Amino acid sequence: MTSSFEEDFAKAASLVREGNHIDAVGVYTSIAADDSSTNGEKVRAYSNASACYAAREQYTAALDAAKKALQLDENNSKVHGRLATAYHGLKHYEEAAHHYGRAKELDPANTFYSQQQQAVLLLIRDGKGIASQETxxxxxxxxxxxxxxxxxxxxxxxxxxxxxxxxxxxxxxxxxxxxxxxxSNSNNNNNNNNNNNNNNNNMxxxxxxxxxxxxxxxxxxxxxxxxxxxxxxxxxxxxxxxxxxxxxxxxxxxxxxxxxxxxxxxxxxxxxxxxxxxxxxxxxxxxxxxxxxxxxKTAEEKQREKEEQVREIREMQNAERVAESMQGNSTGYRGRAHATSYTHCSYCNDAGHSRAECPLLRRKRSRTS
Structure with a gap:
């Protein structure tokens, strides 16, 4: 199959020399669409088709063909050159400068890329060109x-x-x-493994x-x-x-x-x-x-913590009651009991002491006596 595609490439090249770019594009498109063509052959076909479109100043079509080639091989200097040419023709100079620069990195010996990059950089400096949607x-x-x-x-x-x-x-x-x-990769060998690695890095x-x-x-x-x-x-x-x-x-x-x-x-x-x-x-x-x-924490742990908190509260309450009781003994009468006391006075209707201990009743008795 490879030999038949070489014949097709030769046929397309002959058409280009004759100035018949449209028919040449048809041949290149057929090669690229053929399931039996290799990755390298597809890249070559799309790249050449882009060149044919550019020769007819159909730069949008040239750009589309070059982008298809780029999807298959991002490290092909010629493909970047095709992209740059298409962008250059569309007056999208920033993109053109980028791809001329990339082509120059991949193929330093080709002075054309360097010259064209300088040319579009001058145009950018002078404020020329059209901002693309990508820009x-x-x-x-x-x-x-x-x-x-x-x-x-x-x-x-x-x-x-x-x-x-x-x-x-x-x-x-x-x-x-x-x-x-x-x-950048200075070895332009179209190695599929290198392409995959670069694609993975980009992703x-x-x-x-x-x-x-x-x-x-x-x-x-x-x-x-x-x-x-x-x-x-x-x-x-x-x-x-x-x-x-x-x-x-x-x-x-x-x-x-x-x-x-x-x-x-x-x-x-x-x-x-x-x-x-x-x-x-x-x-x-x-x-x-x-x-x-x-x-x-388990339910038992939570219950133990709750019981410990209750125990601490009761200890504090008991300590307060003892302190109040001691204070009451030293002054001759009992202080008011803590509100939690269960003792209730039937005379003053207050809690904390009995009727016999009620200070109000004592004072009443002392006055009557």
Missing amino acids: KDAYYYRKGIEQGKEAMGKGEYLSAVRHFSKAIELHRKCATESNNSNN TNKMSDLAVLLCNRSAAYSRLGRYAESLEDGMKAAEVHPMYARAFFRIGYAQHHLKHPNEAHSALRRCLELDANHSEAKSLMTEVEQVVADLK
């Missing part, structure tokens, strides 16, 4: 993060929720833009960024007392990045305030397993452990 999204993504952090610092938590929500919404489009530019970075944003919004919700929403964001963060300690702290904090001590304890324990020096988690864990310990 706008990336701007508002970064702006949302900055404004969210600023609002948190000012205590404007509702505004922080709004800004972080906007950044989360734009995350899928923008989060890995800077990451892609840092994944990890993307998920890390999303987890941070979710935790930021979780913290804002928490400051507003909206713990159920805070918990939801914390759980989403832990789902996309299971090794992020802060996500589990946010879960634990929300569960604690929702009166779910066992769940809070589990989340905080996981947080400290991932980051033993997490000071906030340590502090909260001390409080949560006490609550959990109280819940684990």
Whole structure:
């Protein structure tokens, strides 16, 4: 099958030399769509189709074809060159400069990429070009993060929720833009294992960024007392990045305030397993452990504690009665008994002494005598 595709590539190249770019695109599209074509052949076909579209100044179609090639191989200098050419033609100079730079990193010997990058950088410096939707999204993504952090610092938590929500919404489009530019590899060998590794790294970075944003919004919700929403964001963060300690702290904090001590304890324990020096988690864990310990006490332990409290109260009452009795003996009459005394005077209708001991009755007798 490979030899037949080589014949197709040769046929398409001949059509290009004749200036018949449309038919050439048809051949390249057929190769890319064939289930038996290899990954490398598909990349080559999409890349060449992009070049044909660019030759006809159909830059939107050229960009679409180049993006399909990029999805299959992110470390192909020629593919980045195709993307740069398409963006250049669309006057999206920031994206063009980025992909020319990436192509130059992957193929330093090709001076064309360096020259074209310098050309579009000059255009950017002169304020030329059109901001693409990608550029706008990336701007508002970064702006949302900055404004969210600023609002948190000012205590404007509702505004922080709004800004972080906007950044989360734009995350899928923008989060890995800077990451892609840092994944340089000077060996352009189209090795599938290398491609898979880079794709995995990009995905990890993307998920890390999303987890941070979710935790930021979780913290804002928490400051507003909206713990159920805070918990939801914390759980989403832990789902996309299971090794992020802060996500589990946010879960634990929300569960604690929702009166779910066992769940809070589990989340905080996981947080400290991932980051033993997490000071906030340590502090909260001390409080949560006490609550959990109280819940684990048996009925007998609780009954013993209750009996001990009753015993202590009775001892205090007895001590008070003894002290009052001694005071009464020293002054010649008994002081007023503690209210818990069962003695009741039928003369003055008061508690704490009998009728014979009633001080009012004594005074009455002394006057009559």
